[in-house]
Each structure stands twice: as structure tokens, then as C-alpha cells.
Amino acid sequence: DTGVSQDPRHKITKRGQNVTFRCDPISEHNRLYWYRQTLGQGPEFLTYFQNEAQLEKSRLLSDRFSAERPKGSFSTLEIQRTEQGDSAMYLCASSNYPAGSNEQFFGPGTRLTVL
Amino acid sequence: GNSVTQMEGPVTLSEEAFLTINCTYTATGYPSLFWYVQYPGEGLQLLLKATKADDKGSNKGFEATYRKETTSFHLEKGSVQVSDSAVYFCALSDLQGGYNKLIFGAGTRLAVHP
Numbered sequence: 001d002t003g004v005s006q007d008p009r010h011k012i013t014k015r016g017q018n019v020t021f022r023c024d025p026i027s028e029h030n031r032l033y034w035y036r037q038t039l040g041q042g043p044e045f046l047t048y049f050q051n052e053a054q055l056e057k058s059r060l061l062s063d064r065f066s067a068e069r070p071k072g073s074f075s076t077l078e079i080q081r082t083e084q085g086d087s088a089m090y091l092c093a094s095s096n097y098p099a100g101s102n103e104q105f106f107g108p109g110t111r112l113t114v115l
Numbered sequence: 116g117n118s119v120t121q122m123e124g125p126v127t128l129s130e131e132a133f134l135t136i137n138c139t140y141t142a143t144g145y146p147s148l149f150w151y152v153q154y155p156g157e158g159l160q161l162l163l164k165a166t167k168a169d170d171k172g173s174n175k176g177f178e179a180t181y182r183k184e185t186t187s188f189h190l191e192k193g194s195v196q197v198s199d200s201a202v203y204f205c206a207l208s209d210l211q212g213g214y215n216k217l218i219f220g221a222g223t224r225l226a227v228h229p
Contacts, residue, residue: 042219
């Protein structure tokens, strides 16, 4: 068990460009979450998958954001037409429901800087 | 809506001092409560949790008790070490909608000096 992995760890982009992040959850985990953490704040929920189904999106997730989990394993988070306000750490977490249903395991995050 | 409030940091202590980081919450229903820790350059790690009132979570010398009457989940450690320097996040598990997204506080930075 290698834990939750995220790629890339750091991304610097220019305003207006599109970026895509990948998350690989712990292999037997059926739930996958995306959070965003800005400097000096706690993580904020963005969206959640159970297997391949995206079951909720936060109001924080504007139309420029899209997330997928096509085969119920890895997930991608895409941001189109990035803005400086998108600069943040994007965290992925996974859990196994119903066993251990309340414990989420976090990846190291992808730090996005929009210039 | 549900929310978590933590004491503001940074908290600066000398090694072997007693630590308390206050956390209070607002929630409907009966959420689970968590403390996560983020060491420099690393991801969030679960430190301890409690799933019902009066439960005490403990790990690595840290403890927190789920107090429903005061809606609190304060983190304590009797003797901190330099290696405990990190950011600590209190969180609750939002059970609305039948799943468990986490709602975090803003975090409290702890700096322990020799």
C-alpha cells in the first residue's frame, strides 16, 4: 500500500492556461475526494466520487473546474482558463466505505501557482 | 451550516511544555471529530479521532475528548517535543447527504523550541 499519490506536486502556469492534476487513491478505496487549501486556511471540500460516480460538487467548483474518475480508480481535476485566484494546494483523499467510512487518507497535494 | 473554529496561532512553546489547542464546532446531528496534522512539506495525516460523545481519541501522546455539551474537541499533550512542530487542523465529518466530506478549521501552527 503506497498511499494516495498526486501528480504533479507543483505546477506553475500563466493565467488563462488549462491545467490537469491526477490523483491515484489507495487501491481498494471506493471513495475519492478533492479539496482545495489556500495559504493559512484549512482544506475546503470541492467534490466527491463513489466509484466512478461524481455525487456532489461544492459551490466553490465553478464551471471552469471539472473532475472525472472514469474507471473508479484514478481521478483527474482540470481547471480551464486559470485565474490567479486558483492558486492553491489541491488535495486528494480516499476512503473505503463502509469499512473505515469516516477515515480519509490524504495525498501530498499539488501546489498550483498561477502567474 | 456546519463549521469548525480553532484557536489562532502560532502557538510557541518550549520543549516539554503542556499543549492545548482549542477547537469548537457547530453541527447538526452527531458528527465524527478529527485532528489532522501537517508537518512541513508533507500531506495531512490523521492524528486522532472520536466518533461519539465522551469518546477520547489518542495517539502519539496527544489526546482529545468529544464534548457534546460544550461542542468542543480540544487537543492536548502533556509534554511537547521539537518534532511536534507542525500545523494542526480540527475537522468534523459532515454526514449530510449520506457521505462524509470533512469540514476543517483554519489550522493552528505549533512551534516547539528546544
